[in-house]
Amino acid sequence: MTGAYVDSALAHMAEGGPPPFWRHFHWGLFADPEREDDSPERYFVAAEALTDRILAAGRVADGARVLDVAAGAGDQTLDLARRVGASGEVVATDLSPQILALAAANARRAGCTNVRTQVADGEDLNVEPSSFDAAVCRLGLMLFADPLRGLQQMHGALRAGGGVCTMVFGRPERNPCVGIVMSSALRHAGLPPRDPFQPGGLFSLGKPGAIDALFARAGFKEVATTVIDAPFCLPSARHYLDFIRTSASPVRQILSALDAGAADAAWADMEQRLQAFNADGGWVGPNELLLTAARR
Numbered sequence: 001m002t003g004a005y006v007d008s009a010l011a012h013m014a015e016g017g018p019p020p021f022w023r024h025f026h027w028g029l030f031a032d033p034e035r036e037d038d039s040p041e042r043y044f045v046a047a048e049a050l051t052d053r054i055l056a057a058g059r060v061a062d063g064a065r066v067l068d069v070a071a072g073a074g075d076q077t078l079d080l081a082r083r084v085g086a087s088g089e090v091v092a093t094d095l096s097p098q099i100l101a102l103a104a105a106n107a108r109r110a111g112c113t114n115v116r117t118q119v120a121d122g123e124d125l126n127v128e129p130s131s132f133d134a135a136v137c138r139l140g141l142m143l144f145a146d147p148l149r150g151l152q153q154m155h156g157a158l159r160a161g162g163g164v165c166t167m168v169f170g171r172p173e174r175n176p177c178v179g180i181v182m183s184s185a186l187r188h189a190g191l192p193p194r195d196p197f198q199p200g201g202l203f204s205l206g207k208p209g210a211i212d213a214l215f216a217r218a219g220f221k222e223v224a225t226t227v228i229d230a231p232f233c234l235p236s237a238r239h240y241l242d243f244i245r246t247s248a249s250p251v252r253q254i255l256s257a258l259d260a261g262a263a264d265a266a267w268a269d270m271e272q273r274l275q276a277f278n279a280d281g282g283w284v285g286p287n288e289l290l291l292t293a294a295r296r
Contacts, residue, residue: 059163070140074103151218170288
């Protein structure tokens with residue numbers, strides 16, 4: 001998510017508007033409350049169902065102290081805060097001070113006084129050892145240059161018996177939309193295709209068994225990974241690309257070297273290719289996620 005986007009989001013909220021990231025999407029579900037042809041009720045019910053799986057897998061309970069790693073704008077942070085209640089605490093960490101400012105603003109707006117933010121690299125959390133009951137990292141671990149170190153940091157932060165839950169992208173072939181967008185961006189930028197499993201890539205932990213092995217090496221026990229079919233359900237392919245364009249995705253970084261005309265051509269090519277997933281009344285992009293839970 002770019003600095004300009006975060007700044008505009010904070011200004012929007014200061015004027016009494018809703019947190020803008022709520023208008024984009026959650027993984028595997030979507031309904032834009034500002035569109036008459038979408039159902040806000042469907043959106044929030046689906047979001048709650050997915051979040052409940054994360055909270056349950058991470059053993060997040062009332063009164064717990066929870067570490068939210070690579071928290072971003074903090075939508076899951078609010079869910080964690082509500083689950084732990086007034087007697088609990090959520091510490092949301094991220095590399096970006098700007099995005100954490102947005103997370104803090106969202107928490108204040110929601111009345112979640114039990115949320116604290118801390119700028120920290122996921123591979124060097126700088127938190128008190130053995131001081132958390134649970135740790136959560138949603139769609140962040142696969143972007144770590146050294147995910148094993150990230151897991152070791154979470155392991156060290158947890159009390160004995162504490163729960164951890166991560167969510168990452170699954171196999172490349174089960175996530176064709178991400179593949180289309182990435183391959184199109186690389187081709188238009190004149191760059192060669194990338195190994196989908198390279199460290200720090202979107203699918204770096206998608207190879208079967210890879211993330212379980214890392215959890216075990218980090219010292220966790222009772223490791224279990226669940227494959228989740230979580231398609232992007234959107235009004236159109238353009239809505240999917242709108243999110244990509246307003247996020248800190250690798251795609252934006254790749255296309256940043258192009259002039260405006262060439263970049264527009266790349267986005268148009270992506271949209272055309274993504275039309276393959278048009279469905280009755282909208283657009284449904286296949287998407288596979290891996291939910292891994294364990295205990296210290």
